[in-house]
Amino acid sequence: MIFKETNLAGAFIIDLERREDERGFFARTFCQKEFAAHGLKPAIAQTNVAFNRHRGTLRGMHFQYPPAAETKLVRCTRGAILDIIVDLRPESRTYLQHTAVELTADNHRALFVPERFAHGYQVLEDCTETSYQVGEFYMPAAEGGLRYDDPRLGLSWPLPVTEMSAKDRVWPLLEEAEREVRLRMQFGMIGTVQGALL
Numbered sequence: 001m002i003f004k005e006t007n008l009a010g011a012f013i014i015d016l017e018r019r020e021d022e023r024g025f026f027a028r029t030f031c032q033k034e035f036a037a038h039g040l041k042p043a044i045a046q047t048n049v050a051f052n053r054h055r056g057t058l059r060g061m062h063f064q065y066p067p068a069a070e071t072k073l074v075r076c077t078r079g080a081i082l083d084i085i086v087d088l089r090p091e092s093r094t095y096l097q098h099t100a101v102e103l104t105a106d107n108h109r110a111l112f113v114p115e116r117f118a119h120g121y122q123v124l125e126d127c128t129e130t131s132y133q134v135g136e137f138y139m140p141a142a143e144g145g146l147r148y149d150d151p152r153l154g155l156s157w158p159l160p161v162t163e164m165s166a167k168d169r170v171w172p173l174l175e176e177a178e179r180e181v182r183l184r185m186q187f188g189m190i191g192t193v194q195g196a197l198l
């Protein structure tokens, strides 16, 4: 795998190192040792798939608060998406900055999202499927979100939004939620342990 750190510390674009032959190619998509060597937490609690019927569909911006904060390793296995992540680590010098990466079935690119980031994506082609490994179990009580069109985040999406969940329409604006987000995203108070609320 080829690891390239983005402008946000700890967030990596991961490209395949293809071994080509007459049949096509072979490539590793995950390796505990390689991830750990790049300082990335290699835990996998769940692997999820999401299918999106329509171009323009938007999912996000989602996160789980510590101690259930998740890492995510996101890829697009059919079609194409624009994936955006926002740094919500209050101590980070890139707090509230974002990065956008196009993930497609053809480019086989993956994005590693560290804990305490908001994550979302817009679907660029009909019938697009995403697949992602998550480092922590799904805990609805720890779930949080921000609006995809929050002016403080300044995210640009390439297409008009066609479909979005009812939940995603009503996430608070950062203006209302920042105090809680900053407080609950603080580093070091409580560790993350898979499945256990400490």
Ligand SMILES: Cc1cn([C@H]2C[C@H](O)[C@@H](COP(=O)(O)OP(=O)(O)O[C@H]3O[C@@H](C)C(=O)[C@@H](O)[C@H]3O)O2)c(=O)[nH]c1=O
Pocket (backbone or CB within 6 Å): 046, 048, 050, 059, 060, 062, 063, 072, 119, 120, 121, 138, 165, 167
């Ligand atoms: C995320 C998730 C959802 N669910 C359930 C809740 C609900 O009934 C249904 C659909 O959930 P959602 O509407 O939250 O699905 P979705 O909007 O696709 O949520 C996902 O969005 C992207 C952007 C992410 O970053 C993911 O971590 C996740 O939050 O599936 C689970 O059972 N396990 C899970 O891990």
